[in-house]
Amino acid sequence: MTTASPTVQSALETMTKADRQLRKRNARARRWSAIYLGACIFALIGLILLFGTVLNNMFGVVVKTYAVPPSQLSPNQALENLSEAELGAILSDYFSKQNRGIQRARVLVRDNLLGKNIDPARLSGEPISSLFAGRDYPPEVAELKFSELTVPQLIQLLESSISQSQLYQMVVKDVLQPRIPQSWTLLEGIFNWNRIETEAQAKYPGEAIMWHSWFSWAFVSSELTSDPSTTGLRMAIVGTVYILILTVLISIPLGIGAAIYLEEYAKHSRFTALLETVIRNLAGVPSIIYGMLGLALFVRALGDDAGITNGRVFGITDTNGRTILSASLTMSLLILPVIIINSQEAIRAVPASLREASYGIGATRWQTVWRTVLPAGLPGILTGVILSLARAVGETAPLLVVGGLTFLTVDPNSIFSKFSVIPIQIFSWTSEPNPQFKNVAAAAIITLLGILLTLNAAAIILRQRYSKKLRGA
Amino acid sequence: MQSKAVMSEIKRTAASEMVRQRNETTGLYRHPRLREDLIRIILIACASISILTTIGIVAVLLTESSRFFTRLAFTDTNRSLVERIEAEATLIQITLEGENLPVGSIIKVGEEDLLIEAAPQPGSFQVKRGVEGTTAEAHPEGAAVGLARPVTLGEFLTGTRWQPEIGHFGILPLVNSTLLTSFLAMLVAGPIGLAVAIYLSEYASARVRSVIKPILEVLAGIPTVVYGYFALTFMTTLLRAIFNRGDIELVGTYNMASAGLVMGLMIVPTISSISEDALSAVPRSLREASYGLGATRLETVVRVLLPAALSGILAAFILGISRAVGETMIVAIAAGAGPVRNLTLNPLEAGETMTGHIARISTGDVSFGSLQYNSIFAIGLTLFVITLLLNLGSNWVRRRFREVYA
Amino acid sequence: MFTKRLISVIALVAILMTSFAAVKAQGGDTLVDVAVKNGSFKTLVAAVEAAGLVDTLKGAGPFTVFAPTDEAFAKVPPMVLEYLLMPENKELLAKILTYHVVPGKVLAADVATMTSATTVEGSDVTIIAGEAGVKVNSANVVITDVEASNGVIHVIDNVILPAITLPEVDPLAVKGNILTAGSSTVFPVSRAVADLFRNEGFADNIEVASVGTGAGFERFCKAGETDIANASRAIKGSETEECTKIERDPFGFFVGVDALAVVVGKETSYVTNLSKADLAKVFSGEAKTWQEVNPEWPADEIKLFSPGTDSGTFDYFVEIIFEKKKDPILNAPGIQFSEDDNVLVQGVAGTKGAIGYFGYAYFAPNADKLNVISVEDVAPSLESAESGKYPLSRPLFIYTTAKIMQEKPQVAAFVNYYLTVSNDLYGTEEGKIGYFPVNSDALNLNKLAFLALTAAK
Structure with a gap:
């Protein structure tokens, strides 16, 4: 055994040193890769916390109180099992005793049997036989006017035409009038059930606490009211859908048109360069500034002054410039740059060979665009459009300036209607002092996210279907 | 151009005239040009809407803010009426102490503006009653007297007090809050967004990508009002639980920190997706050369990729700042209102950003004729200019980056 | 508004003191003669003539008349007086005037022992005898026992009104949209009324936009785009002017009272009453400890809590306490502002020596943690707020015009309904809105104004 020569020794030392260093370097690399992954996990945790917060407020524990306790109305039997006649008797009895009970009875008959939109003149002018032509009604009321009917007669009309479950709903809404005076979150419910129970017993003796989901079909389908226990979101949903559709109709042709011009027609000129810059910058303008533009342009100039967005030139007088039309125009301007940029990218991605083939067989430029480029680019364009629409659905600030926090009593039914949208309701409920409105806001958030999810799913499906079609062709 | x-x-x-004649004999007609031209004009019109929108925005903001700069602001003089004056009175008595009221200046009592014509004693x-379009009315004894003073652009841009109620219109406190929340947001979004981008571009397997990408897309798609709700109900509660001990209340219900941090979460996808694009645009050869020299992945990232993609990443950061500066709903819900303690650097305090102020005033109790109402357009203009510069900067940086590797 | 009223009352007392020294001697004159000779009852006399009640009041009697002065009538909007003086409204006028007359001769000493009296009109007036004097409904008796040959006159500073019934509204028969916008304070009231109106059959749209009083008047006066402006303050001169420019003549119906509560924590319960001057001293930071306010109190440091500077509550407080000057409160050292009333509640409750203020609605549910203090020796209550005695209470209004109500019958129906139901919506119980109702005289004056506005052609 010879001792290694100094050179080998030092080489070995260098190697082990290098080895150690390498190990150190690798360790550092691993550490940092963990940090990078950590960043991704952070984003995931953020998302989970966000959804968790919403769900925590959307589900929870509540205590319910009633104007008239159910046990008092029907001591021996569950209320929902009562017969139509018994439920009718409860309603009849209650409305007869109430100060303006007969008015409610009339409203129930109108809404359920004649339709909410019946002309008030018909309602007050025609006799029952004509109002209820083709329906069951007791012969003795045939010649009476609607306003002459007594409470029992009105309830009798209801009983003969609607189902037991509908009658039960009426008893719940008008007689029981359940309210939720206090609520606790999901986590509080899970961890502090006993404390909540004693607290509720002290404040609302005799009332049980129960689990409750603030998001429900009833919430989505019923109208806005002033009470968090009964309010729904329907008007805001209808408003959102209206604005969404109108925005689509306005912004898609304009956006795709502009994109086609920029990609297929425009030469490299200063004008084109300016256009490109302007569009990119518009995409970055804060949305609230679009609101200020919308207010000045669509609400004031085109509305109050020109009478277009408030429908004055179309003979509509009982609205103002803050309509669905104004909101949609504002939203269209807001998402236009995004649509243009996305569509440009999609059009640019269409292979040049397709265009050349089209020109080769003698097609004009527009024919090439219409028959070749657009169909080929459509999946990409549609995806871009739908994603920008998703932005429009969630946008709040510009509509806050154009419309404001509003309460409405009916659904919007034309482009000149007043509106509220889901994000505005969320904002409005978030700033209410009554804590139950926070729960309602959470339920509205779930609805909004549901709509966004649907839109995104639609984008994916469309994209897949079209790309299949293209491949098949 | 046309x-x-x-x-x-x-x-x-002209060139195709021969072709046309030949086509006529063969039956291959060209479609009439008229339609093509019409379509072109329509398409140009579509594209021009963006220019019109820009002009519209600038015009609205300029006209409305010019109204702000040409109107009078009134500062409190600490003087008041000695006795009640009727709508017709032209000789009025004002307490002695307080600011000087020179002849020729305009003073405000209640809603009315009065021009001082002489000061006999x-x-x-x-005084001349009801000037500047106001109406002469009776004022009670002790009514405060304000002194007119136009708001100058200099005061607007450099003033350190934003208290429109008492005639202070310095935008810096609003800018301060905006920068503070944006800074916090970037403190979260910058490192996290970049790290996510690096992970996605250099480390993640296809499977991991397919998990992380949708998360980012969902984060990017969540409406800002929902982020606001999250900031107010979760982040604020968390911050209060951490910082508030016993009687000491460091964190209020409304604070800039919760708004800023949640805004950071919102901006992560913006930064990560643009940075990722920039990273993946770095040519493969650079990576291969680095690995060939025996560099670890980390070294490749830090020493090769990041410098190469720097301009793209910078563009992403600038865009992120621009989004933070322009974000409205999160700050409107969670950051609070009224920058009373001016120019604070403490994010645990409430503060009001430019956007938050616009949102509040345009839906608030302020009278539409007031100077404060006009001021939101001046703020809007400032905001527009700031975001415009940021966006232009981002685009400029990005174009440079394109030139390098395209 | 209420300070104005106070000033006018004081002025009135001064005037009447001198003028009645002479009146007392004229024992032989009837009630009407006394009034005519005095000269301060021109409107009343004219009304009595228009209603054809001269002979009645000159009759044997005896009567006790609560006579409102011309100044009291001046508080009634002129168009209401015009309306009442129209020949076709003779009956209504007579009803109102006879409500001021109680059969029999009731002298001041007797009045003080009564809680109510039945008038010639048939319904009762409430009588409250307190340290500050006697009140008949919302009116103060400023001069007592002016004797006439056939009765006695007590002079009052407000017109008192019997229950006025409005034409019944059937929401089922009302058609057309209604647009309202304005104060976020009035928002919950208008929203609740709209909700009820729909519940009783109205099938079209009522929009209630919560945009703030100022923006509400912008929409109403400048853009002319709404039918009703909700306001938590009276309309300003500049706003009225804008309204006039678009030919709108706004009228404000007084629909509720929002009172501010000044509160201290339980540890600071020695503070029970502060004058307005004390409040100014405290909220400007001029007084650092409670001892500086009142030498009998301990030297605890004062900590201030206030609602945010853009809230209507802040504006109102500054207006009343600092006469609209915001400098002192904004520059008060260490003052905490918060937009969240719960933060204020917790801040005041948890800090020794702390004082704060907010809407009375927030005090009621937190009464176990906080003490509400009296201002100028008046504690906030239903009675003191609706009478305007409590200095920190502010009126809530809805503004509309006669023209709008004539052109859009649905707006008239809604306003009518509003005046009928809004008072029942207030209270501190669960599900109620935490404001105070308007007093019966103001409510009936609203109703009279409604009749006048909808009748005018």
Whole structure:
């Protein structure tokens, strides 16, 4: 055994040193890769916390109180099992005793049997036989006017035409009038059930606490009211859908048109360069500034002054410039740059060979665009459009300036209607002092996210279907 | 520009005249040009809407803010009426202490503006009633007297107090809050977004990508009002639980920290997706060369990729800042209102950003004729200019980056 | 508004004191003669003539008349007086005037022992005898026992009104949209009324936009785009002017009272009453400890809590306490502002020596943690707020015009309904809105104004 020569020794030392260093370097690399992954996990945790917060407020524990306790109305039997006649008797009895009970009875008959939109003149002018032509009604009321009917007669009309479950709903809404005076979150419910129970017993003796989901079909389908226990979101949903559709109709042709011009027609000129810059910058303008533009342009100039967005030139007088039309125009301007940029990218991605083939067989430029480029680019364009629409659905600030926090009593039914949208309701409920409105806001958030999810799913499906079609062709 | 287009059309028409004649004999007709031209005009019109929108925004903001700069602001003089004055009175008595009221200046009592025409005795003034479009009305004894003073652009841009109620219109406190929340947001979004981008571009397997990408897309798609709700109900509660001990209340219900941090979460996808694009645009050869030299992945990332993609990443950061500066709903819900303690650097305090102020005033109790109402357009203009500069900067940086590797 | 009223009352007392020294001697004159000779009852006399009640009041009697002065009538909007003086409204006028007359001769000493009296009109007036004097409904008796040959006159500073019934509204028969916008304070009231109106059969749209009083008047006066402006303050001169420019003549119906509560924590319970001057001293930071306010109190440091500077509550407080000057409160050292009333509640409750203020609605549910203090020796209550005695209470209004109500019958129906139901919406119980109702005289004056506005052609 010879001792290694100094050179080998030092080489070995260098190697082990290098080895150690390498190990150190690798360790550092691993550490940092963990940090990078950590960043991704952070984003995931953020998302989970966000959804968790919403769900925590959307589900929870509540205590319910009633104007008239159910046990008092029907001591021996569950209320929902009562017969139509018994439920009718409860309603009849209650409305007869109430100060303006007969008015409610009339409203129930109108809404359920004649339709909410019946002309008030018909309602007050025609006799029952004509109002209820083709329906069951007791012969003795045939010649009476609607306003002459007594409470029992009105309830009798209801009983003969609607189902037991509908009658039960009426008893719940008008007689029981359940309210939720206090609520606790999901986590509080899970961890502090006993404390909540004693607290509720002290404040609302005799009332049980129960689990409750603030998001429900009833919430989505019923109208806005002033009470968090009964309010729904329907008007805001209808408003959102209206604005969404109108925005689509306005912004898609304009956006795709502009994109086609920029990609297929425009030469490299200063004008084109300016256009490109302007569009990119518009995409970055804060949305609230679009609101200020919308207010000045669509609400004031085109509305109050020109009478277009408030429908004055179309003979509509009982609205103002803050309509669905104004909101949609504002939203269209807001998402236009995004649509243009996305569509440009999609059009640019269409292979040049397709265009050349089209020109080769003698097609004009527009024919090439219409028959070749657009169909080929459509999946990409549609995806871009739908994603920008998703932005429009969630946008709040510009509509806050154009419309404001509003309460409405009916659904919007034309482009000149007043509106509220889901994000505005969320904002409005978030700033209410009554804590139950926070729960309602959470339920509205779930609805909004549901709509966004649907839109995104639609984008994916469309994209897949079209790309299949293209491949098949 | 248009004449150029027409010229080229004419040339093309002439060139294809022979083709046309030949086609006539073969039956291959060209479609009429008229339709093509019409379509072109329609398309140009579509594209021009963006220019019109920009002009519209600038015009609205400029006209409305010019109204702000030409109107009078009133500062408190600490003086008040000695006795009640009726709507017709032209000689009025004002208490002696307080600011000087020179002849020719305009003072405000209640809703009314009065022009001082003469000052026969100290504290006694000959005035013209109901000037500047206001109406003369009776004022009670002790009514405060304000002194008119136009708001200058200099004061607007450099003033350190934003208290429109008492005639202070310095935008810096609003800018301060905006920068503070944006800074916090970037403190979260910058490192996290970049790290996510690096992970996605250099480390993640296809499977991991397919998990992380949708998360980012969902984060990017969540409406800002929902982020606001999250900031108020979760982040604020968390911050209060951490910082508030016993009687000491460091964190209020409304604070800039919760808004800023949640805004950071919102901006992560913006930064990560643009940075990722920039990283993946770095040519493979650079990576391969680095690995070939025996560099670890980390070394490749830090020493090769990041410098190469720097301009793209910078563009992403600038865009992120621009989004943070322009974000409205999160700050409107969670950051609070009224920058009373001016120019604070403590994010645990409430503060009001430019956007938050616009949102509040345009839906608030302020009278529409007031100077404060006009001021939101001046703020809007400032905001527009700031975001415009940021966006231009981002685009400029990105174009440079394109030139390098395209 | 209420300070104005106070000033006018004081002025009135001064005037009447001198003028009645002479009146007392004229024992032989009837009630009407006394009034005519005095000269301060021109409107009343004219009204009595228009209603054809001269002979009655000159009759044997005896009567006790609560006579409102011309100044009291001046508080009634002129168009209401015009309306009442129209020949076709003779009956209504007579009803109102006879409500001021109680059969029999009731002298001041007797009045003080009564809680109510039945008038010639048939319904009762409430009588409250307190340290500050006697009140008949919302009116103060400023001069007592002016004797006439056939009765006695007590002079009052407000017109008192019997229950006025408005034409019944059937929401089922009302058609057309209604647009309202304005104060976020009035928002919950208008929203609740709209909700009820729909519940009783109205099938079209009522929009209630919560945009703030100022923006509400912008929409109403400048853009002319709404039918009703909700306001938590009276309309300003500049706003009225804008309204006039677009030919709108706004009228404000007084629909509720929002009171501010000044509160201290339980540890600071020695503070029970502060004058307005004390409040100014405290909220400007001029007084650092409670001892500086009142030498009998301990030297605890004062900590201030206030609602945010853009809230209507802040504006109102500054207006009343600092006469609209915001400098002192904004520059008060260490003052905490918060937009969240719960933060204020917790801040004041948890800090020794702390004082704060907010809407009375927030005090009621937190009464176990906080003490509400009296201002100028008046504690906030239903009675003191609706009478305007409590200095920190502010009126809530809805503004509309006669023209709008004539052109859009749905707006008239809604306003009518509003005046009928809004008072029942207030209270501190669960599900109620935490404001105070308007007093019966103001409510009936609203109703009279409504009749006048809808009748005018």
